[in-house]
Amino acid sequence: ASAQLADRLGRRRDLASLIYGSDLSPEEIAAGKTRSSADDAESSRMAREDDEFFQVKTPxxxxxxxxxxxxxxxxxxxxxxxxxxxxxxxxxxxxxxxxxxxx
Amino acid sequence: STSAAQEILRFSSHRFLRQRLVLCILSGRSIRVDNIRPDDVHVGLRDYEINLLRLVERITNGSTIDISVTGTSFVLHPGILPGGRHTHTCHLGRSIGYYLELLVPLAPFCKKPLTVTLHGITGSVNTDLTVDSIRTVTLPHLHMFGIEDMELKIIKRGSAPLGGGEITFSSPIVRHLKTIQVVDPGKIGKLRGIAYSTRVSPQFANRMVEAARGILNTFVPDTYLYTDVFKGEESGKSPGFGITLVAQSSTYTLHSAESSSATSRIPEEVGVRAARLLLKEVQSGGCVDSRHQWLVLLFMALGKEDVGKCLFGQLTSNTVQFMRDMQASLGVRFRITDAGSNLLLLSCLGVGYSNVNKRVD
Structure with a gap:
């Protein structure tokens, strides 16, 4: 959980570099990702759980x-x-x- | 970087077309767009997009547009914006609002005031803004930049699929855009809305209003939702209805949502959906309506050479792409500061629009 929190804090801090300096798609950035889905293979199970969690708030x-x-x-x-x-x-x-x- | 300014800007995909056309014309830089639905069953530009390019030709002087044979790419060398009076028939594949979203950001930068009469669908097609949203949400967002006299008159309403609507949009020209410091979202205290209908029972508008009111009343006592029912000649060629809701805060910031018969044929469902979408929009926070983030950022970028600031809620994917496109075309990069509570403070140094305009000859 603390890793997720750090991830989210990191995302906020680095939003400008994600927008101006990364290859992430606009949809990925708007959805709060910090890495492209291709890099996410190993943590895909966690990501799926995350997605479900966020689905409730952001349909x-x-x-x-x-x-x-x-x-x-x-x-x-x-x-x-x-x-x-x-x-x-x-x-x-x-x-x-x-x-x-x-x- | 003088040579960089002359270089043709290249974009890919059919998406974000209108914003890219706006950036092309305002920056005076030619653009080339490739990969327009290369793998689609129906390859290339859609008729409604070609209609949009015709609108660009109509309101500019000296633009040249070359579309490839397959329609998968085009090159636009932008001309100047003389202003004046124009009439255009919009394609029925999109709403008039789709076309207005191109005209609104260009209008203040014409040589003379611009007046455009548009024929088509005044309601919603897909996610296009209705003319009611343009009038009650888009134009008020420009007040903060000192543009107060834009006007949109709905002469005839026309629903999808056949349209038959008519509007007149007129805009003054501006010398300077005010540099904004909009950082206080305030508290939402007023709710306004318009329920419209064409060629259906006038009761439909009342039913949408009652349904929306049922959800929103506990939040905002100062609620005024009015019905705008067009009849006969002024109600176009197709039956349709919808509702546009606008929440206004104590600091005059706006959040809006709308729903229409495009998603449900039951008026109560349309009213309830619009109300829930408004709650969701309010939750996203900040001082700018989500669907107007790009417009506010554009006018911040075009402003005087001074630092403007504005508080935003979560950025949409559309906004993210637009920020990338603005960096490529105008050379403007925003500074983003975490303001807590999922809010972001965006600031930038304006380029001074008059300089941009003078470069075109």
Whole structure:
């Protein structure tokens, strides 16, 4: 878990170098990867678990038609599952004027 | 690097075409795009993309566009932007919003104010922005740069597949873009929305509004969703409906989402989906709507030679590619700082757009 955390922190720190200095695809960078999927072979099982974990929060998929400039929101079941979850709804309350103040 | 400026810029694939055309015209640098669907059953440029290139020819003076026989590559030598009045019939494979996303970033840099009348589909095709999104989300994003007088009038609505809609877009010209320091997302306090319909029961618009309201009411009491039902001659050739939602914060930042009959024929489902997509968009955070990240970054890059800053949520893949393309065409590289809570502070030194424009002759 700590390795994952470090990985994520590292990703944030190095976002500019990933964008300007790596061969990662824009989709890979937007999805939070720090290495290309080709390099990921040995940790693919972990990556899959990661993916499942992130699916819940980020159901957006890359367009299957690949004709779009923006990711198509076509997974409406995932959208519904996420945004009927009381914990998810609660997690964004502080972003509204009606919500609790964060400090 | 004078020779580098003259060098032709090369891009690959059919994707990100509009943003690349915008960069080509604004930077005054020729582009060559290769590998346009080389392995597809239907090889090369789509009709709606060729229509887009025709729109580029229409609004510029002295552009030359050479498309290869197979349509898998083209070269564009950009001309200047004279402004003035133009009329264009958009291809029905995409919405009018798809074409407006090319015009909006170019319009302020014309020699004279630009007015364009577009015919086609005012609603949504695939993920294209509707004209309602352009009017209520895209244009307000440009207020922060000092561009306040752009206007979009919906004269006739037209849904997919046959369209029949008509809009007029007009833009002033600007001398300088304001350098922005937009770092406070504020708290969302207002919710606005438009439910539109053509050639269906007018009740459909009300049903979308009620469904969306059911989900959003607990978050924002100041909610005003209105219905915009076009009838007869002004409602185009096909039945259709949809809803565009816009959340505004105390610091005037915007987040938006929309859904339409393209994804469901049941008005309640369309309303509910739009509302949930809006919650997801709000969660992504920052001071910029996800689908407008590229536009804000472009105007930051074109700004005066001063450092602009803006707080963003998670960057989309489209934005990542656009940042790469901007580095290649304008030589602008953004500095990215982790601002915590999944937020990113992006800053850059503007190139000064008037310099860019003067280089073209």
């Amino acid at each position: 957006a998929r890359v367009s299957t038609q690949a004709d779009e400039d923006f990711d198509v929101e076509d997974d409406f079941d995932a959208l519904e599952a996420t945004w009927t979850d009381p914990a998810m709804l609660e997690s964004i309350r502080s972003m509204f004027i009606t919500g609790p103040s964060d400090n």
